[in-house]
Amino acid sequence: MDADAALELVKHGTTLLLLDVPQYTLIGVDTQMFSVGPSFKGIKMIPPGPHFVYYSSSSRDGKEFSPIIGFFVDTCPSEVIVRRWDQQEERLVKVSEEEEERYCQAVKSLEFDRQLGPYNLSQNGDWKQLSNYISKSIIVRFEPIGGEISVACEPGMVNNIPKMVMEKTLDDQLEISKFSTSVNKNVNSRRCYYTSIPRFIKQKGLQGQELTSLNLDKTQLLETLLIKDYGGSEDVLLGELQFAFIAFLMGQSLEAFLQWKSLVSLLFGCTKAPFHTRTRLFTKFIRVIYYQLKYGLQKDSRDTSGAVSGASALLDDSWLSADSFLYRLCKDFFSLMHDASSVDGHLLSWTRKLQELLENNLGWEFKPNSVVDGMHFEEDDEFAPVVEMCDDPSYN
CATH class of the missing domain: 1.25.40.550 (Aar2, C-terminal domain-like)
Structure with missing residues (x-):
């Protein structure tokens, strides 16, 4: 990806804001997976289009993991997707519309920028080869109720x-x-x-x-x-x-x-x-x-x-x-x-x-x-x- 395209994603890429996720939880987007650290709040610079988000909760010592839960999203330029960790259910859940709007504005004001890991753009080519026939209509057609x-x-x-x-x-x-x-x-x-x-x-x-x-x-x-x-x-x-x-x-x-x-x-x-x-x-x-x-x-x-x-x-x-x-x-x-x-x-x-x-x-x-x-x-x-x-x- 050239410098201009990368700069465009810095400005208009999608942000996946993940709140209160416990340390050692595995968080994946497309072909990339991250191990959550103490300051992790999500992933930025995600190219617009279809993506697969998946995660696995961890035991406190980070040695055992639950079965993976995943969901598809189809993102738009400059979109902010907000999920909060539910400690009791051990999964990511949506927040209220009011909360979501507040966090979206905070993201756009760069309040979370240092706590967001960058999407590795060098791997986006691999992902496109795996998902070039997936669209929003495909996701809606085949995903389960609730999306998980x-x-x-x-x-x-x-x-x-x-x-x-x-x-x-x-x-x-x-x-x-x-x-x-x-x-x-x-x-x-x-x-x-x-x-x-x-x-x-x-x-x-x-x-x-x-x-x-x-x-x-x-x-x-x-x-x-x-x-x-x-x-x-x-x-x-x-x-x-x-x-x-x-x-x-x-x-x-x-x-x-x-x-x-x-x-x-x-x-x-x-x-x-x-x-x-x-x-x-x-x-x-x-x-x-x-x-x-x-x-x-x-x-x-x-x-x-x-x-x-x-x-x-x-x-x-x-x-x-x-x-x-x-x-x-x-x-x-x-x-x-x-x-x-x-x-x-x-x-x-x-x-x-x-x-x-x-x-x-x-x-x-x-x-x-x-x-x-x-x-x-x-x-x-x-x-x-x-x-x-x-x-x-x-x-x-």
Whole structure:
């Protein structure tokens, strides 16, 4: 970010004012997490737009932490968001309109300026890649009543699903927590409004091979959902995919992980749509998941401002092993690309980037082994797909 843009954010950036937050509490905004010190009163210079705020209350010695609570906001230039720590409920709550106005004026008069940590603008590029399809309407559409997202709201879900390693980790976090917060109350009203994605297609009048074909290729299911649930908007679907990933990775929500997994399985389960009806959607989808995994596979780190990276350690060997659902889906998709008679150039390029990311970062191997135009093929070049380039700025 250049000097002029940085100066603009100093003047017109959003301020998140957090009052009475106990020391050692972890406070996160987007990809950045802060450990609260004795003078901490919030974060300033937050760029306008969508953001995810999340936090975890601490024991007095700072050694134990409660399950994370998070919420999305869509901010405007020079906006001040005020939250106060409720000691009894151990969570951030809104203040009255009168209080909020008083604190807004105090912030604008720079009364809290020395107690506000700066948003690390160098990390804003990563956040934009993770949230470019999230808007105010996306947040309103999928957020739960009250806006708070937490695994503490999902005990019924945790107890009723088969558990892979990552899911057990979240379950254990909830079980061993010694904190009791009000977020556990009325949990049924605090679930996100995610789109229902059927695992299997059932259709009257169809049996045997026809029904099997529908389930092997989920193109028809994708088309039905796009029309019925997304109003024909591909970007709303991608917005939900990003919403769920952020709620999972930063907010450690199991419900969000399962929704992200369902959406990824749906899209990777289509064999016709990537080449015929929804090439543009799949190019954007592969780009979205590429940046999600690229960020999620980074190790936690501490930057020069003292903020801790918001990447969760959950996104590692616990669910990205070679026998995971994602490996199988990617392997089948890469094979599908190989077998296609022609492939859009933009789709091929992003698929290649995704494959290289998984191979380099996780050591995954995808056969076939020879390389044609950046993709791996075992047959001779004459059997490789024809690359078709479309001059469409929306791919960029």
